[in-house]
Amino acid sequence: DQQVKQNSPSLSVQEGRISILNCDYTNSMFDYFLWYKKYPAEGPTFLISISSIKDKNEDGRFTVFLNKSAKHLSLHIVPSQPGDSAVYFCAASALLRGSTLGRLYFGRGTQLTVWP
């Protein structure tokens, strides 16, 4: 059963506009969340993360928002650039609690296309 869900397999956005990628999770033990970006023929690269004690984390053009009550997080990219076109994976872990320490759960990914 998928514990991290990215329900949109693809997203298309015009350059300069905001991209919003969504992620939902089901396991209430998750307390740390990460976003990875993947280009074709390369391994994923870390983008940004957020701890469950926060509801927002910002790094340049990238902001991640966490809504614990809704078990939902989102990645905002502003402004979007053509070089942002990639697959974005949401991932979650239970750092502090439970038997899943050491496990990292990924969503299925969202293909973002930013067009000029």
Next chain:
Amino acid sequence: EAQVTQNPRYLITVTGKKLTVTCSQNMNHEYMSWYRQDPGLGLRQIYYSMNVEVTDKGDVPEGYKVSRKEKRNFPLILESPSPNQTSLYFCASSRDRAINTEAFFGQGTRLTVV
């Protein structure tokens, strides 16, 4: 340069012929992990290791083995590969077992089992 190196990058093999995919990191990371990526399924964790001689199962460990005899290496072993193990495999490492730290991924190994 900090990196995770996987070999081979591409491999075509036949059912039942044992193979090993190597993974090596040069960052002195404690935590290493293997994933497979399949269309529509995203990345699924196969095995992980929190330190030397410490390994544990991920989501999809069936048909795979791993070992962690030294810190830098974490090979993935397929004793008797089957076509359903055709996939894109990634090795990753991070500084410690608290995997909030950034994980570095290798370039991937595309395995085809015929």
